[in-house]
Amino acid sequence: MIGIFDSGIGGLTVVRELLQRAPEASFVYLGDTARTPYGNKSPETVIRYALEDAEFLISKGATSIVIACNSASAVASEELKKKYPNIPVFEVITPAAQDALVVTKGRIGVIGTRATINSKAYEHNLKPETRNPKPEIFARSCPLFVPLVEEGWLERSETKRIVRYYLSSLKQQNIDTLILGCTHYPLLRPLVQRFIGNKVKIIDSASSVVSRILQTEGLIKSGDQLYYLTDVSKHSEEVAQKWLGHSIVFKQALLS
Protein backbone atom coordinates (compact mmCIF):
# COMPACT_ATOMS: atom_id res chain seq x y z
CA MET A 1 0.00 0.00 0.00
CA ILE A 2 1.35 3.41 -1.06
CA GLY A 3 1.32 6.09 1.64
CA ILE A 4 0.79 9.63 0.37
CA PHE A 5 0.85 12.72 2.56
CA ASP A 6 0.40 16.41 2.05
CA SER A 7 -0.04 19.50 4.19
CA GLY A 8 -3.73 19.43 3.32
CA ILE A 9 -5.98 18.55 0.43
CA GLY A 10 -3.58 19.87 -2.23
CA GLY A 11 -1.95 16.43 -2.48
CA LEU A 12 -5.18 15.13 -3.97
CA THR A 13 -3.79 16.36 -7.30
CA VAL A 14 -1.25 13.52 -6.93
CA VAL A 15 -4.07 11.10 -6.09
CA ARG A 16 -6.02 12.31 -9.12
CA GLU A 17 -3.05 11.70 -11.37
CA LEU A 18 -2.46 8.26 -9.82
CA LEU A 19 -6.11 7.24 -10.22
CA GLN A 20 -6.14 8.33 -13.86
CA ARG A 21 -3.19 6.10 -14.63
CA ALA A 22 -3.74 3.25 -12.16
CA PRO A 23 -7.40 3.29 -11.09
CA GLU A 24 -7.13 0.22 -8.85
CA ALA A 25 -3.98 1.27 -7.01
CA SER A 26 -4.06 0.71 -3.27
CA PHE A 27 -3.08 3.72 -1.19
CA VAL A 28 -3.62 5.57 2.05
CA TYR A 29 -3.73 9.38 1.89
CA LEU A 30 -3.10 11.73 4.81
CA GLY A 31 -3.86 15.46 4.56
CA ASP A 32 -2.66 17.44 7.58
CA THR A 33 -5.54 19.89 7.36
CA ALA A 34 -5.33 20.66 11.10
CA ARG A 35 -1.94 22.32 10.58
CA THR A 36 -2.15 23.35 6.94
CA PRO A 37 -0.48 25.18 5.22
CA TYR A 38 3.18 24.12 5.52
CA GLY A 39 4.40 26.53 2.86
CA ASN A 40 4.88 29.56 5.09
CA LYS A 41 6.30 27.70 8.10
CA SER A 42 9.91 27.16 9.09
CA PRO A 43 11.96 24.11 8.00
CA GLU A 44 12.18 22.82 11.60
CA THR A 45 8.41 22.79 11.97
CA VAL A 46 7.80 21.24 8.54
CA ILE A 47 10.34 18.47 9.25
CA ARG A 48 8.63 17.63 12.53
CA TYR A 49 5.24 17.48 10.82
CA ALA A 50 6.53 15.37 7.91
CA LEU A 51 8.01 12.79 10.28
CA GLU A 52 4.70 12.55 12.15
CA ASP A 53 2.77 12.25 8.89
CA ALA A 54 4.97 9.41 7.61
CA GLU A 55 4.74 7.60 10.93
CA PHE A 56 0.95 7.76 10.74
CA LEU A 57 0.91 6.32 7.21
CA ILE A 58 3.21 3.48 8.18
CA SER A 59 0.99 2.71 11.16
CA LYS A 60 -1.86 2.32 8.64
CA GLY A 61 0.08 -0.18 6.56
CA ALA A 62 1.96 1.98 4.05
CA THR A 63 5.02 0.24 2.57
CA SER A 64 6.22 3.27 0.60
CA ILE A 65 5.94 7.01 1.23
CA VAL A 66 5.07 9.73 -1.27
CA ILE A 67 5.66 13.29 -0.05
CA ALA A 68 3.04 14.99 -2.20
CA CYS A 69 3.78 18.40 -0.69
CA ASN A 70 6.53 20.42 -2.37
CA SER A 71 7.30 22.36 0.83
CA ALA A 72 7.80 19.13 2.78
CA SER A 73 9.74 17.58 -0.12
CA ALA A 74 12.01 20.61 -0.17
CA VAL A 75 12.99 20.56 3.49
CA ALA A 76 12.16 17.11 4.91
CA SER A 77 12.91 14.42 2.33
CA GLU A 78 16.47 13.75 3.57
CA GLU A 79 15.23 13.29 7.13
CA LEU A 80 12.50 10.93 5.99
CA LYS A 81 14.90 8.82 3.92
CA LYS A 82 17.27 8.67 6.87
CA LYS A 83 14.53 7.58 9.25
CA TYR A 84 13.09 4.98 6.86
CA PRO A 85 16.07 3.54 4.97
CA ASN A 86 14.24 0.33 4.09
CA ILE A 87 11.19 1.70 2.31
CA PRO A 88 10.94 3.75 -0.89
CA VAL A 89 10.46 7.47 -0.18
CA PHE A 90 9.34 9.59 -3.13
CA GLU A 91 9.43 13.36 -3.13
CA VAL A 92 8.06 15.63 -5.83
CA ILE A 93 11.02 17.89 -6.57
CA THR A 94 13.61 15.61 -8.19
CA PRO A 95 11.13 14.10 -10.69
CA ALA A 96 9.83 17.52 -11.76
CA ALA A 97 13.38 18.85 -12.09
CA GLN A 98 14.40 15.83 -14.19
CA ASP A 99 11.40 16.24 -16.47
CA ALA A 100 12.15 19.95 -16.87
CA LEU A 101 15.76 19.22 -17.81
CA VAL A 102 14.57 16.89 -20.56
CA VAL A 103 12.42 19.50 -22.30
CA THR A 104 14.09 22.84 -21.57
CA LYS A 105 16.16 24.85 -24.00
CA GLY A 106 17.89 26.46 -21.05
CA ARG A 107 15.56 28.90 -19.28
CA ILE A 108 13.47 27.35 -16.51
CA GLY A 109 10.97 29.13 -14.28
CA VAL A 110 9.96 27.66 -10.92
CA ILE A 111 7.00 28.77 -8.83
CA GLY A 112 6.11 27.54 -5.36
CA THR A 113 5.40 28.49 -1.78
CA ARG A 114 7.77 30.65 0.23
CA ALA A 115 9.18 27.55 2.02
CA THR A 116 9.86 25.73 -1.26
CA ILE A 117 11.43 28.68 -3.04
CA ASN A 118 13.52 29.74 -0.03
CA SER A 119 14.89 26.20 0.29
CA LYS A 120 16.44 26.46 -3.20
CA ALA A 121 15.69 22.75 -3.60
CA TYR A 122 14.73 23.16 -7.26
CA GLU A 123 17.85 25.14 -8.10
CA HIS A 124 19.88 22.39 -6.49
CA ASN A 125 18.22 19.71 -8.62
CA LEU A 126 18.18 21.73 -11.83
CA LYS A 127 21.94 22.25 -11.96
CA PRO A 128 23.41 18.78 -12.23
CA GLU A 129 27.19 18.49 -12.46
CA THR A 130 26.94 16.59 -15.71
CA ARG A 131 25.05 19.19 -17.70
CA ASN A 132 26.74 22.01 -19.58
CA PRO A 133 25.85 24.73 -20.14
CA LYS A 134 23.81 24.82 -16.97
CA PRO A 135 20.23 26.06 -17.41
CA GLU A 136 19.28 29.45 -16.06
CA ILE A 137 16.75 29.27 -13.24
CA PHE A 138 14.20 31.95 -12.36
CA ALA A 139 12.34 31.22 -9.12
CA ARG A 140 9.33 33.05 -7.74
CA SER A 141 7.25 32.39 -4.63
CA CYS A 142 3.50 32.86 -5.11
CA PRO A 143 2.12 32.75 -1.55
CA LEU A 144 -1.45 33.74 -2.48
CA PHE A 145 -1.99 30.92 -5.00
CA VAL A 146 -2.75 28.33 -2.30
CA PRO A 147 -5.52 30.34 -0.60
CA LEU A 148 -6.97 31.29 -4.01
CA VAL A 149 -7.12 27.63 -5.06
CA GLU A 150 -8.57 26.55 -1.72
CA GLU A 151 -11.31 29.16 -2.17
CA GLY A 152 -12.02 27.68 -5.60
CA TRP A 153 -11.18 31.01 -7.32
CA LEU A 154 -9.71 29.21 -10.34
CA GLU A 155 -10.92 31.52 -13.10
CA ARG A 156 -11.88 34.77 -11.37
CA SER A 157 -10.58 38.12 -12.62
CA GLU A 158 -8.87 38.78 -9.26
CA THR A 159 -6.95 35.53 -9.68
CA LYS A 160 -5.95 36.49 -13.22
CA ARG A 161 -4.50 39.75 -11.94
CA ILE A 162 -2.57 37.98 -9.20
CA VAL A 163 -1.25 35.45 -11.72
CA ARG A 164 -0.04 38.38 -13.83
CA TYR A 165 1.55 40.04 -10.79
CA TYR A 166 3.51 36.95 -9.77
CA LEU A 167 4.50 35.71 -13.22
CA SER A 168 5.38 38.94 -15.04
CA SER A 169 9.07 38.75 -14.14
CA LEU A 170 9.28 35.13 -15.37
CA LYS A 171 7.60 36.11 -18.64
CA GLN A 172 10.07 38.98 -19.11
CA GLN A 173 12.90 36.49 -18.63
CA ASN A 174 11.62 34.47 -21.60
CA ILE A 175 11.50 31.19 -19.79
CA ASP A 176 10.79 28.20 -22.03
CA THR A 177 9.78 25.79 -19.24
CA LEU A 178 7.80 26.40 -16.05
CA ILE A 179 7.68 24.04 -13.07
CA LEU A 180 4.50 24.15 -11.00
CA GLY A 181 6.26 23.52 -7.69
CA CYS A 182 3.22 23.18 -5.45
CA THR A 183 0.46 20.58 -5.41
CA HIS A 184 -2.21 23.26 -5.58
CA TYR A 185 -0.93 24.91 -8.72
CA PRO A 186 -2.10 22.36 -11.33
CA LEU A 187 -5.58 23.74 -10.66
CA LEU A 188 -4.40 27.15 -11.89
CA ARG A 189 -2.71 25.63 -14.92
CA PRO A 190 -5.17 27.00 -17.51
CA LEU A 191 -4.74 30.58 -16.21
CA VAL A 192 -0.98 30.21 -15.89
CA GLN A 193 -0.59 28.74 -19.39
CA ARG A 194 -2.72 31.50 -20.89
CA PHE A 195 -0.64 34.22 -19.23
CA ILE A 196 2.81 32.72 -19.75
CA GLY A 197 2.10 31.70 -23.37
CA ASN A 198 1.55 28.41 -25.17
CA LYS A 199 5.18 28.02 -26.10
CA VAL A 200 6.22 27.58 -22.48
CA LYS A 201 6.20 23.93 -21.45
CA ILE A 202 4.58 23.38 -18.08
CA ILE A 203 5.91 20.67 -15.78
CA ASP A 204 3.52 19.55 -13.08
CA SER A 205 5.26 17.97 -10.11
CA ALA A 206 2.21 15.78 -9.33
CA SER A 207 2.39 14.21 -12.76
CA SER A 208 6.17 13.78 -12.62
CA VAL A 209 6.14 11.93 -9.29
CA VAL A 210 3.34 9.60 -10.39
CA SER A 211 5.40 8.62 -13.44
CA ARG A 212 8.25 7.61 -11.11
CA ILE A 213 5.90 5.60 -8.88
CA LEU A 214 4.52 3.73 -11.89
CA GLN A 215 8.04 3.00 -13.13
CA THR A 216 9.01 1.41 -9.82
CA GLU A 217 8.33 -2.30 -9.90
CA GLY A 218 5.98 -3.84 -7.36
CA LEU A 219 4.57 -0.62 -5.88
CA ILE A 220 1.16 -0.69 -7.51
CA LYS A 221 -1.13 -3.29 -6.02
CA SER A 222 -4.88 -3.25 -6.21
CA GLY A 223 -6.64 -2.85 -2.90
CA ASP A 224 -8.06 -0.32 -0.47
CA GLN A 225 -8.04 3.42 -1.11
CA LEU A 226 -8.15 5.26 2.21
CA TYR A 227 -8.37 8.98 2.90
CA TYR A 228 -7.48 10.57 6.23
CA LEU A 229 -7.42 14.22 7.31
CA THR A 230 -6.25 15.65 10.63
CA ASP A 231 -9.16 18.10 10.46
CA VAL A 232 -12.26 16.82 8.69
CA SER A 233 -14.55 19.61 7.54
CA LYS A 234 -17.38 20.08 5.09
CA HIS A 235 -15.26 22.56 3.15
CA SER A 236 -12.52 19.94 2.60
CA GLU A 237 -15.07 17.42 1.39
CA GLU A 238 -16.56 19.91 -1.04
CA VAL A 239 -13.17 20.90 -2.45
CA ALA A 240 -12.10 17.24 -2.74
CA GLN A 241 -15.25 16.35 -4.62
CA LYS A 242 -14.71 19.24 -7.02
CA TRP A 243 -11.10 18.24 -7.69
CA LEU A 244 -11.55 14.47 -7.97
CA GLY A 245 -14.96 14.52 -9.61
CA HIS A 246 -16.48 12.15 -7.07
CA SER A 247 -17.25 12.29 -3.37
CA ILE A 248 -14.83 11.00 -0.75
CA VAL A 249 -15.29 9.86 2.81
CA PHE A 250 -12.48 11.29 4.92
CA LYS A 251 -11.60 9.62 8.21
CA GLN A 252 -10.27 11.63 11.15
CA ALA A 253 -6.56 11.13 11.88
CA LEU A 254 -5.22 12.23 15.24
CA LEU A 255 -1.48 12.81 15.28
CA SER A 256 0.42 13.06 18.57
Next chain:
Amino acid sequence: MIGIFDSGIGGLTVVRELLQRAPEASFVYLGDTARTPYGNKSPETVIRYALEDAEFLISKGATSIVIACNSASAVASEELKKKYPNIPVFEVITPAAQDALVVTKGRIGVIGTRATINSKAYEHNLKPETRNPKPEIFARSCPLFVPLVEEGWLERSETKRIVRYYLSSLKQQNIDTLILGCTHYPLLRPLVQRFIGNKVKIIDSASSVVSRILQTEGLIKSGDQLYYLTDVSKHSEEVAQKWLGHSIVFKQALLS
Protein backbone atom coordinates in the same frame (compact mmCIF):
# COMPACT_ATOMS: atom_id res chain seq x y z
CA MET B 1 0.37 39.20 33.88
CA ILE B 2 -2.16 39.17 31.05
CA GLY B 3 -2.04 36.15 28.74
CA ILE B 4 -3.00 36.84 25.14
CA PHE B 5 -3.21 34.21 22.45
CA ASP B 6 -4.05 34.13 18.79
CA SER B 7 -3.85 31.67 15.91
CA GLY B 8 -0.80 33.57 14.68
CA ILE B 9 0.52 37.09 14.52
CA GLY B 10 -2.91 38.66 13.87
CA GLY B 11 -3.46 39.07 17.62
CA LEU B 12 -0.67 41.63 17.65
CA THR B 13 -3.40 44.13 16.68
CA VAL B 14 -4.71 43.57 20.23
CA VAL B 15 -1.21 44.04 21.62
CA ARG B 16 -0.81 47.22 19.58
CA GLU B 17 -4.06 48.61 20.98
CA LEU B 18 -3.06 47.62 24.52
CA LEU B 19 0.37 49.22 24.23
CA GLN B 20 -1.13 52.45 22.90
CA ARG B 21 -3.40 52.75 25.92
CA ALA B 22 -1.24 51.11 28.61
CA PRO B 23 2.38 51.14 27.44
CA GLU B 24 3.78 49.52 30.60
CA ALA B 25 1.25 46.68 30.80
CA SER B 26 2.73 43.31 31.58
CA PHE B 27 1.66 40.51 29.26
CA VAL B 28 2.69 37.28 27.60
CA TYR B 29 1.63 36.77 23.99
CA LEU B 30 1.37 33.41 22.23
CA GLY B 31 0.88 33.18 18.47
CA ASP B 32 0.23 29.63 17.26
CA THR B 33 2.03 30.20 13.97
CA ALA B 34 2.86 26.49 13.63
CA ARG B 35 -0.83 25.70 13.15
CA THR B 36 -2.16 28.98 11.82
CA PRO B 37 -4.76 29.78 10.51
CA TYR B 38 -7.65 28.65 12.76
CA GLY B 39 -10.31 30.36 10.67
CA ASN B 40 -10.87 27.56 8.17
CA LYS B 41 -10.60 24.67 10.62
CA SER B 42 -13.37 22.79 12.42
CA PRO B 43 -14.68 23.80 15.88
CA GLU B 44 -13.32 20.58 17.48
CA THR B 45 -9.80 21.32 16.28
CA VAL B 46 -9.94 25.01 17.25
CA ILE B 47 -11.20 24.12 20.75
CA ARG B 48 -8.32 21.69 21.23
CA TYR B 49 -5.79 24.29 20.10
CA ALA B 50 -7.31 27.05 22.27
CA LEU B 51 -7.10 24.86 25.39
CA GLU B 52 -3.44 24.12 24.68
CA ASP B 53 -2.70 27.79 24.04
CA ALA B 54 -4.29 28.88 27.33
CA GLU B 55 -2.45 26.16 29.23
CA PHE B 56 0.84 27.40 27.81
CA LEU B 57 0.12 31.00 28.84
CA ILE B 58 -0.80 29.94 32.36
CA SER B 59 2.41 27.92 32.60
CA LYS B 60 4.24 31.18 31.79
CA GLY B 61 2.53 33.02 34.62
CA ALA B 62 -0.61 34.46 33.02
CA THR B 63 -3.34 35.28 35.53
CA SER B 64 -5.94 36.23 32.94
CA ILE B 65 -6.58 35.03 29.39
CA VAL B 66 -7.42 37.13 26.35
CA ILE B 67 -8.57 35.16 23.30
CA ALA B 68 -7.42 37.61 20.65
CA CYS B 69 -8.58 35.37 17.82
CA ASN B 70 -12.18 35.77 16.70
CA SER B 71 -12.37 32.20 15.39
CA ALA B 72 -11.25 30.80 18.76
CA SER B 73 -13.50 33.26 20.62
CA ALA B 74 -16.44 32.10 18.52
CA VAL B 75 -16.08 28.38 19.19
CA ALA B 76 -13.87 27.91 22.27
CA SER B 77 -14.62 30.62 24.85
CA GLU B 78 -17.19 28.55 26.75
CA GLU B 79 -14.77 25.63 27.06
CA LEU B 80 -12.01 27.95 28.29
CA LYS B 81 -14.25 29.57 30.89
CA LYS B 82 -15.34 26.14 32.07
CA LYS B 83 -11.78 24.91 32.36
CA TYR B 84 -10.52 28.06 34.14
CA PRO B 85 -13.42 29.22 36.31
CA ASN B 86 -11.14 31.18 38.66
CA ILE B 87 -9.39 33.49 36.22
CA PRO B 88 -10.82 36.17 33.95
CA VAL B 89 -11.23 34.96 30.35
CA PHE B 90 -11.83 37.68 27.76
CA GLU B 91 -13.02 36.95 24.25
CA VAL B 92 -13.33 39.47 21.44
CA ILE B 93 -16.88 38.89 20.24
CA THR B 94 -19.08 40.08 23.12
CA PRO B 95 -17.23 43.43 23.51
CA ALA B 96 -17.42 44.19 19.77
CA ALA B 97 -21.11 43.22 19.68
CA GLN B 98 -21.85 45.45 22.69
CA ASP B 99 -20.03 48.38 21.12
CA ALA B 100 -21.91 47.87 17.86
CA LEU B 101 -25.26 47.83 19.66
CA VAL B 102 -24.44 51.19 21.25
CA VAL B 103 -23.85 52.96 17.94
CA THR B 104 -26.07 51.19 15.41
CA LYS B 105 -29.32 52.51 14.01
CA GLY B 106 -30.36 48.94 13.31
CA ARG B 107 -28.38 47.50 10.39
CA ILE B 108 -25.13 45.79 11.37
CA GLY B 109 -22.65 44.09 9.04
CA VAL B 110 -20.20 41.50 10.36
CA ILE B 111 -17.17 40.20 8.51
CA GLY B 112 -14.86 37.41 9.64
CA THR B 113 -13.31 34.07 8.80
CA ARG B 114 -15.40 31.11 7.73
CA ALA B 115 -15.17 29.60 11.25
CA THR B 116 -16.34 32.82 12.92
CA ILE B 117 -19.21 33.49 10.51
CA ASN B 118 -20.39 29.85 10.46
CA SER B 119 -20.48 29.80 14.28
CA LYS B 120 -23.11 32.59 14.26
CA ALA B 121 -21.49 33.87 17.47
CA TYR B 122 -21.97 37.51 16.48
CA GLU B 123 -25.63 37.02 15.58
CA HIS B 124 -26.13 35.42 18.97
CA ASN B 125 -24.54 38.40 20.77
CA LEU B 126 -26.16 41.04 18.60
CA LYS B 127 -29.74 40.00 19.32
CA PRO B 128 -30.13 40.47 23.06
CA GLU B 129 -33.51 39.63 24.56
CA THR B 130 -33.84 43.10 26.01
CA ARG B 131 -33.54 45.05 22.79
CA ASN B 132 -36.51 45.81 20.55
CA PRO B 133 -36.68 46.08 17.66
CA LYS B 134 -33.81 43.69 17.15
CA PRO B 135 -31.12 44.91 14.76
CA GLU B 136 -30.80 43.30 11.36
CA ILE B 137 -27.52 41.42 10.92
CA PHE B 138 -25.72 40.84 7.63
CA ALA B 139 -22.78 38.47 7.95
CA ARG B 140 -20.13 37.71 5.35
CA SER B 141 -17.05 35.52 5.52
CA CYS B 142 -13.97 36.96 3.80
CA PRO B 143 -11.50 34.04 3.74
CA LEU B 144 -8.92 35.77 1.56
CA PHE B 145 -8.46 38.80 3.82
CA VAL B 146 -6.12 36.96 6.22
CA PRO B 147 -3.64 35.79 3.55
CA LEU B 148 -3.75 39.23 1.89
CA VAL B 149 -2.91 40.94 5.20
CA GLU B 150 -0.19 38.41 6.00
CA GLU B 151 1.36 39.16 2.61
CA GLY B 152 1.29 42.86 3.48
CA TRP B 153 -1.00 43.61 0.50
CA LEU B 154 -2.81 46.35 2.42
CA GLU B 155 -3.30 48.87 -0.38
CA ARG B 156 -2.80 46.93 -3.61
CA SER B 157 -5.34 47.11 -6.43
CA GLU B 158 -5.96 43.34 -6.20
CA THR B 159 -6.89 43.78 -2.54
CA LYS B 160 -9.25 46.64 -3.41
CA ARG B 161 -11.05 44.41 -5.89
CA ILE B 162 -11.36 41.61 -3.35
CA VAL B 163 -12.66 44.08 -0.74
CA ARG B 164 -15.28 45.16 -3.27
CA TYR B 165 -16.17 41.55 -4.05
CA TYR B 166 -16.70 40.59 -0.41
CA LEU B 167 -18.39 43.78 0.81
CA SER B 168 -20.72 44.63 -2.10
CA SER B 169 -23.66 42.75 -0.61
CA LEU B 170 -23.22 44.53 2.76
CA LYS B 171 -23.10 47.88 1.01
CA GLN B 172 -26.28 47.08 -0.89
CA GLN B 173 -27.96 46.27 2.42
CA ASN B 174 -27.22 49.80 3.64
CA ILE B 175 -25.56 48.73 6.85
CA ASP B 176 -24.79 51.60 9.24
CA THR B 177 -22.26 49.72 11.39
CA LEU B 178 -19.60 47.17 10.41
CA ILE B 179 -17.83 44.85 12.84
CA LEU B 180 -14.31 43.79 11.84
CA GLY B 181 -14.61 40.30 13.29
CA CYS B 182 -11.03 39.14 12.77
CA THR B 183 -7.80 40.38 14.31
CA HIS B 184 -6.24 40.82 10.88
CA TYR B 185 -8.92 43.09 9.52
CA PRO B 186 -7.98 46.35 11.31
CA LEU B 187 -5.04 46.48 8.90
CA LEU B 188 -7.49 46.64 6.00
CA ARG B 189 -9.56 49.29 7.74
CA PRO B 190 -8.61 52.19 5.40
CA LEU B 191 -9.61 50.20 2.30
CA VAL B 192 -12.76 48.88 3.92
CA GLN B 193 -13.85 52.32 5.15
CA ARG B 194 -13.25 53.84 1.72
CA PHE B 195 -15.35 51.18 0.01
CA ILE B 196 -18.19 50.94 2.51
CA GLY B 197 -18.44 54.73 2.96
CA ASN B 198 -17.60 57.18 5.72
CA LYS B 199 -21.06 57.10 7.22
CA VAL B 200 -20.66 53.47 8.27
CA LYS B 201 -19.24 53.15 11.78
CA ILE B 202 -16.52 50.57 12.02
CA ILE B 203 -16.15 48.52 15.19
CA ASP B 204 -12.80 46.88 15.66
CA SER B 205 -12.91 43.87 17.96
CA ALA B 206 -9.28 44.42 19.06
CA SER B 207 -10.12 47.88 20.33
CA SER B 208 -13.34 46.72 22.00
CA VAL B 209 -11.68 43.96 24.00
CA VAL B 210 -8.84 46.22 25.16
CA SER B 211 -11.43 48.67 26.52
CA ARG B 212 -12.91 45.84 28.62
CA ILE B 213 -9.49 44.81 29.88
CA LEU B 214 -8.70 48.37 30.94
CA GLN B 215 -12.06 48.66 32.70
CA THR B 216 -11.37 45.56 34.79
CA GLU B 217 -9.70 46.50 38.03
CA GLY B 218 -6.32 45.08 38.89
CA LEU B 219 -5.49 43.51 35.53
CA ILE B 220 -2.95 46.05 34.33
CA LYS B 221 0.36 45.79 36.12
CA SER B 222 3.64 47.02 34.81
CA GLY B 223 6.20 44.35 34.11
CA ASP B 224 7.53 42.00 31.45
CA GLN B 225 6.24 41.90 27.90
CA LEU B 226 6.90 38.49 26.41
CA TYR B 227 6.25 37.22 22.90
CA TYR B 228 6.10 33.52 21.98
CA LEU B 229 5.35 31.83 18.67
CA THR B 230 4.97 28.12 17.99
CA ASP B 231 6.84 28.66 14.72
CA VAL B 232 9.39 31.46 14.72
CA SER B 233 10.26 32.69 11.24
CA LYS B 234 11.83 35.72 9.67
CA HIS B 235 8.58 36.47 7.89
CA SER B 236 6.70 36.68 11.22
CA GLU B 237 9.32 39.01 12.64
CA GLU B 238 9.11 41.27 9.59
CA VAL B 239 5.33 41.44 9.69
CA ALA B 240 5.34 42.07 13.45
CA GLN B 241 7.80 44.93 13.08
CA LYS B 242 5.67 46.48 10.36
CA TRP B 243 2.50 46.26 12.44
CA LEU B 244 3.91 47.35 15.80
CA GLY B 245 6.42 49.85 14.48
CA HIS B 246 9.33 48.35 16.40
CA SER B 247 11.18 45.07 16.33
CA ILE B 248 10.26 42.16 18.56
CA VAL B 249 12.18 39.14 19.77
CA PHE B 250 9.95 36.08 19.54
CA LYS B 251 10.72 33.03 21.65
CA GLN B 252 9.93 29.53 20.46
CA ALA B 253 6.99 27.86 22.24
CA LEU B 254 6.58 24.12 21.94
CA LEU B 255 3.06 22.89 22.63
CA SER B 256 2.28 19.23 23.27
